[in-house]
Amino acid sequence: MNRNSRRRRTTRSWCWRWRRNPLRRHSDVVEAWIVLSLWTLALVGGVLAGWAVAAAVDRTFADRRAGVHAVSAELTENAADGTFVPAGHDAGRMWVTVRWTAADGSVHTGRATAKPTATAGSRVQVWANRSELLVAAPPGKAESTFEAVAAGALVAQLTVAVVYGGGWLVRRRLLRQRLVEWDDEWRRVSPQWRNFSGGKG
Numbered sequence: 001m002n003r004n005s006r007r008r009r010t011t012r013s014w015c016w017r018w019r020r021n022p023l024r025r026h027s028d029v030v031e032a033w034i035v036l037s038l039w040t041l042a043l044v045g046g047v048l049a050g051w052a053v054a055a056a057v058d059r060t061f062a063d064r065r066a067g068v069h070a071v072s073a074e075l076t077e078n079a080a081d082g083t084f085v086p087a088g089h090d091a092g093r094m095w096v097t098v099r100w101t102a103a104d105g106s107v108h109t110g111r112a113t114a115k116p117t118a119t120a121g122s123r124v125q126v127w128a129n130r131s132e133l134l135v136a137a138p139p140g141k142a143e144s145t146f147e148a149v150a151a152g153a154l155v156a157q158l159t160v161a162v163v164y165g166g167g168w169l170v171r172r173r174l175l176r177q178r179l180v181e182w183d184d185e186w187r188r189v190s191p192q193w194r195n196f197s198g199g200k201g
Contacts, residue, residue, distance in 0.1 A: 031174050038167035045163060046156040054152030061144035068138055073098035073126045076109070079118040092116075098124060102132050110134035 082094035093113040101107050112126045127137050
C-alpha cells in the first residue's frame with residue numbers, strides 16, 4: 001500500500017459520518033455536527049474569553065498605576081526602633097513612620113517599610129494615592145503583562161475544558177441512545193440470522 005492510499009483511507013475513516021453510507025445513522029450525523037461545533041466553540045470561545053480576561057486584567061493594573069504616584073518620604077525615627085516585618089514581600093524590613101510633602105505643599109505622615117539600618121532623616125520611596133494615603137507599590141508594566149497573559153491563558157484553558165466537558169456529556173447520551181437503537185435492531189435481525197445459520201426461529 002502506497003502513501004497516497006493510506007492517506008485516502010485515513011481521510012475516509014475520519015469523515016465517514018459526513019459521507020452517505022448504509023451504516024450511517026441520524027445520531028452519527030448529529031454527533032458529527034456536535035463535535036465540529038464543540039471544537040469551533042472551544043477554540044474561538046477560548047481565544048475570545050482569554051483575550052477579554054487578559055485585557056481586563058491589564059486595564060485594571062493600568063488604572064492602578066494611574067491612580068498612584070511615587071513620593072520621596074523622610075524617616076521620622078530610626079528603623080531599628082520600628083516594628084519588624086516577619087513575612088511577606090517586605091520580610092526582614094521594619095515598619096517606621098515617614099513624612100512627605102505633597103505637590104500642593106501639604107505635609108503628610110504614614111507608615112512604610114525601610115531597611116533595619118536606616119536612620120531618622122534618611123529617605124525612602126513610597127507610593128501614595130490621590131488622597132495622599134500610602135498604598136502598596138503597583139506592579140510594573142512587565143509584571144502586569146505577565147499576570148494578564150497568565151490569567152488569559154488560564155481562562156482560555158478553563159473555557160475549553162468546560163466546553164469539552166459539556167460535549168462529552170452530550171456524546172455520552174448519544175452513545176446510550178445508539179446502544180438502545182442497536183439492541184432494538186438486533187432483536188429484529190437476530191431471528192433471521194438464526195434461520196440463516198440453520199438454528200430454530
